[in-house]
Amino acid sequence: MHIGRRQFMAGLAGTAFIGSLGRLNAQSVSLSVPWMGWPEEQVRPLMAAFENESGVAIAEERLPIVELFKTLEVRLQARNETPDVYLVDGPLTASYAARGHLLDLGELMAGERDRFVPTTLVQGTYNDTLYAMPLGTSSQLLFYNKKLFAEAGLPEPSADPAARMTWEDLVPLARDLTRPDSSQFGFAFENINPYQLLAVPQSWGAEVIGPDGLTAAGYVDGEAMVEAMSWYQALFQTHKVGPVGTFQTGVTQEMFGSGKLAMMVGGTWNLVGLNKFQDLDFGVAPHPYFAKGKPVTPTGSWHVGINPRTAHMDEATAFVKWLSTRDAMDLWFELRQYPPALKQIWEERADTTFVDPAWAIVRHELAETATPRPATPGYREYEEFLRTAMQDIQTGADVRDTLARAAQNIDREMRKYR
Amino acid sequence: MSTMNVENLRKAFGETEILRGISLDVRDEEFIALVGPSGCGKSTLLRLIAGLDEATSGRIAIDGQDVTRLPPKQRDVAMVFQNYALYPHLTVRANMGFSLKLRGAAKAEIEDKVAGAAAILGLDALLDRYPGQLSGGQRQRVATGRAIVRDPKLFLFDEPLSNLDAKLRVQMRTEIKALHQRLRSTMIYVTHDQIEAMTLADRIVVMQAGRIEQEGAPLDLYDRPANAFVAGFLGSPPMNFIKGRLQDGAVVTRDGTRLPAPGTRVADDGKTLLWGARPESIVPGADGLRGTVEVVEPTGPDTQLLVRLAGEPLIVLLRTRAAVRPGEEISLHVAAGDIHLFNADDGSRLDTGV
Amino acid sequence: MISSRWTPYLFLAPALAGLLVFKLVPIAVAVGGSLTGMSLMGDLRFAGLENFEYLFTDPEFWSSLKITLLFNLIINPLQLAVAFALALLVFQPMPGLWFFRTLLVLPMAVSTGISAVLFGLFLDGNLGPLNGFLEWIGIGAQPFHRSQEQALATLIGIATWKGAGYWMLFLLAGLYSIPASVHEAARIDGASAWQRFRYVTLPMMRKPMAFVLVADTAINFLFFAPVYILTSGGPSGATSVLMFQAYRAAFTFSDIGRSLAISTILLAILVVIVVLEFRLLRAPEEERS
Known part of the structure; x- marks a missing residue:
């Protein structure tokens, strides 16, 4: 880990402060905490706040998302005392819990559950037990470029969830906003992650996994799924309103930010992420839905879990407990604007950071339409195959064959959880 | 063809x-x-x-x-x-x-x-x-x-x-x-x-x-x-060369030794010459050039001597088993027809006419 | 006398120890591990040939095996040919030679991961400059690694871009090791430039070519990073080489036993192919001695 001068000075100041309080002895404990590779200034202050309060040092490791998952997989499978506390992607809760990598937080969080937005707890829960404490949540919005709408002489979409646009209405709108001669596209999803795309078949009325959470055949390749994903494919291959190759946030955000994409369904993180495009004037509207189905929005975010084998159980539980406090969550929201997991922050922060209508829309979605990803111990396998399938479908592969193949592969991998 | x-x-x-x-x-x-x-x-x-x-x-x-x-x-x-x-x-x-x-x-x-x-x-x-x-x-x-x-x-x-x-x-x-x-x-x-x-x-x-x-x-x-180049290149061991000045039908070396120079009219007196003799054409003989044997190398059929003559090293190849020892004095003789003379400045041959 | 029949082994001991620790033990661990399975809660058990049985009934495995073989069947001769052509090109003395040689080995200095990322940007359908250029000259945009038909060829192209200069160095050294007099003898014997290449250079390059082919095969059978970074084995499994399957088994599906079984199969295939390649390129003068 690279230590810059600023951290060194901060560390020096912190040490002096703690020393003056006579807490030097407690400094001997240091927790190993793999974390997301967010910018250092969005991570360190949170850790430093806990260090100051408890005297327990936090040795956080900031890792890029793929590295984080890989590192956790390798370390957890070694089944020893490291890491102590780690960042858990919501839908992986079941996978870790089923393999004994997460401590049951039921006791720790007893009496605290009412403080959380209910959908956020769902993703940290497996077999009715809370294993991972939600740090925040997420939702998806329809982002649109105001300038491109004005140029095309089109009215902007309504921000009122009650007047939510249907997918059926969106396609002709997207077509009007597509200009092949200037490489301008009408609409795209931010990426091909099942997190984002499952809302499409779910709105169509599809069940995306069997009730046991372990069966893909008949669901992943079910009729409703095939129809919904055929609609998705048509955006790119038939209507040609979507740019093929928008698999990852980077590319799509870049296209939207530079005015090459008129509408984008994207995560709440774009509210900050799009700031870097100075010429961009965008608006947000609620996530569209199918007229024949119901509104569904993705949700879920990062959670925090404890390795049950940790050698510093007291310190680890203290850290997680502290993270669930109002002060910690408020600081975290200050650092990185994920829709909060605590109801209290929603109240306190209303109209401060997320400008309307985003704040109001997201709050509505979390209460009414948010649908967590399937709770299955095989979510990694499920996601891996489904993501590949989504990518192939976007690029024009046969939808039925692709989903059948994905279902077959998922079921093969799920065998070990049965 | x-x-x-x-x-x-x-x-x-x-x-x-x-x-x-x-x-x-x-x-x-x-x-x-x-x-x-x-x-x-x-x-x-x-x-x-x-x-x-x-x-x-x-x-x-x-x-x-x-x-x-x-x-x-x-x-x-x-x-x-x-x-x-x-x-x-x-x-x-x-x-x-x-x-x-x-x-x-x-x-x-x-x-x-x-x-x-x-x-x-x-x-x-x-x-x-x-x-x-x-x-x-x-x-x-x-x-x-x-x-x-x-x-x-x-x-x-x-x-x-x-x-x-x-x-x-x-x-x-x-x-x-x-x-x-x-x-x-x-x-x-x-x-x-x-x-x-x-x-x-x-x-x-x-x-x-x-x-x-x-x-x-x-x-x-x-x-x-x-x-002198060709003379020195062909033949093994190579031809011996000693530098001297032509004077009264002899090549006089730095230390005053007189080496016989046949063909009296090859050049004007006082000219600097290279006096050359092949090792095998130098033979023991009475009243000849006197030198000191420094090294004796018998090879079976021949005996090769290193003789110090007029202050210069001279290789002598004898076709006999010579009974000489290092340190001994030896008298050497070269036939007039076996003596080669060359211009000291450009190395060209001087025809002795012998 | 200190010397005994064990003395030579004593001198070889450090090298043999290295071979044992760094090569043979890991192979043994891999082969041994391919016979184990791990329960969800981490209990290791002996699984016999279960992992292999699983693989042999897995259509993904067979399709991946086919792709791995196809990939190697194309890329290894291709890289050898390109590297040889480049070596011949920069072997001839000409002004500015050092510049071209540097240019050709430059891709070596770029890590595989970074070159994959760079190509990803370069070939991107929406933001990449290459497609803009192709449209401009009238060929039209190509999907490259995003299409089932072109993905494998694209990866082969990237790997060749990266590898050809490296292998060229070995072949160039080989060319320099052919005595100039042999070429001159052939010229005097009346050989034309083509005949000198065909009858002198080519047969005398057998050893360096065999080395390059074998080493390249070993590397390409383990080809992984660009697959992982650019295609994730897709589209529709078109680039899902065995190494990617092994990676996914270990790190996505937490199935170390299966991953090691794939590695073991990969190793076995590699051994067979390398032996065949050595056979194929063995010089006739060595067969007899």
Whole structure:
């Protein structure tokens, strides 16, 4: 880990402060905490706040998302005392819990559950037990470029969830906003992650996994799924309103930010992420839905879990407990604007950071339409195959064959959880 | 039936002149040896004749035809390289037949000619071996055989024996001599070994610094070297030289010793000369030059002495088993006809007329 | 006398120890591990050939095996040919030679991961400059690694871009090791430039070519990073080489036993192919001695 001068000075100041309080002895404990590779200034202050309060040092490791998952997989499978506390992607809760990598937080969080937005707890829960404490949540919005709408002489979409646009209405709108001669596209999803795309078949009325959470055949390749994903494919291959190759946030955000994409369904993180495009004037509207189905929005975010084998159980539980406090969550929201997991922050922060209508829309979605990803111990396998399938479908592969193949592969991998 | 003529041939690599105007005529069936110290240009001359390098100016003709700008392929010459340059991936048979195969000769013809050459060189039993499985002498024979098979107008040898040990070198030398007498082909042979040149060649061409110093029959060059360089280059051990001033029919050295100088009128008195005598022409004799024996080296048939004479070291090669010891005084005699005199400034020969 | 028949082994001991620790033990561990399975809670058990049985009934495995073989069947001769052509090109003396040589080996200095990322940007359908250029000259945009038909070829192209200069160095050294006099002998024997290449250069390059082919095969059988970064084995499994399957088994599906089974199969195939390649390129003069 690279230590810059600023951290060194901060560390020096912190040490002096703690020393003056006579807490030097407690400094001997240091927790190993793999974390997301967010910018250092969005991570360190949170850790430093806990260090100051408890005297327990936090040795956080900031890792890029793929590295984080890989590192956790390798370390957890070694089944020893490291890491102590780690960042858990919501839908992986079941996978870790089923393999004994997460401590049951039921006791720790007893009496605290009412403080959380209910959908956020769902993703940290497996077999009715809370294993991972939600740090925040997420939702998806329809982002649109105001300038491109004005140029095309089109009215902007309504921000009122009650007047939510249907997918059926969106396609002709997207077509009007597509200009092949200037490489301008009408609409795209931010990426091909099942997190984002499952809302499409779910709105169509599809069940995306069997009730046991372990069966893909008949669901992943079910009729409703095939129809919904055929609609998705048509955006790119038939209507040609979507740019093929928008698999990852980077590319799509870049296209939207530079005015090459008129509408984008994207995560709440774009509210900050799009700031870097100075010429961009965008608006947000609620996530569209199918007229024949119901509104569904993705949700879920990062959670925090404890390795049950940790050698510093007291310190680890203290850290997680502290993270669930109002002060910690408020600081975290200050650092990185994920829709909060605590109801209290929603109240306190209303109209401060997320400008309307985003704040109001997201709050509505979390209460009414948010649908967590399937709770299955095989979510990694499920996601891996489904993501590949989504990518192939976007690029024009046969939808039925692709989903059948994905279902077959998922079921093969799920065998070990049965 | 081939002749080879070179006219005013020059070769320069950038600023460096390797050949500074060489003219040479080689007669049919002649065996020519090009000798000289390393860097004298003898190998370059051979490569120009072969067509491996291109002349800067001048003309090369084979059988009267100008080949100066022709590629090797069209010159019909064969060459034996110092390191043999055999094709390691081909058998002896294929190595020897390679040029015929390229020429599109019939299988039977190739087979025939290879067998013929193999018989001459005693390679019959080795035809299916690879070069890596042969001894140095055998490889040398294969390289020669590859040339013979071609039946070229001109054979070129580039120090073909210098990678062999001394004993094998003498044997192969004899074989090459026999080969020439058998084939009666025109051969040009580059060597730095003056014994090879003396024993093999009909005519020796001595080169130095890109020029021809002297050419002629081996014994003519040995007996009447045109200059001190040729005199010193041919012969082993080499000719002894002592510097002195001509005075009253003798060469007077720095310490006043008088060396006999036959032919009284070679030059004006007072001129600085090189007095030369070959080691084997210096014999013990009464009333001769007095020197001190420093080293005695018996070799069996001969005895080689290092004698200090007039303050200079002198090599003496006696054809007898001399009973002399280091430290003893010895009196030496040189016949008038065996004394060579050269100009000290340009090394040119002074004819003593004896 | 200190010397005994064990002395040579004593001198070899450090090298043999290295071979044992760094090569043989990991192979043994991999082969041994391929016979184990791990329960969800981390209990290791002996599984016999279960992992292999699983693989042999897995259509993904067979399709991946086919792709791995196809990939290698194309890329290894291709890289050898390109590297040889480049070596011949920069072997001839010409002005500015050092510049071209540097240019050709430059891709070596770029890590595989970074070159994959760069190509990803370069070939991107929406933001990449290459497609803009192709449209401009009238060929039209190509999907490259985003299409089932072109993905494998695209990866082969990227790997060749990266590898050809490296292998060229070995072949260039090989060319330099052919004595100039052998070429001269061939010229005097009447060989044209093509004949000299065909009958002298090519057969004398057998050893360096065999080395390059074998080493390249070993590397390409383990080809992974660009697949992982650019295609994730897709589209529709078109680039799902065995190494990617092994990676996914270990790090996505937490199935170390299966991953090691794939590695073991990969190793076995590699050994067979390398032996065949050595056979194929063994020089005739070595067969006899």
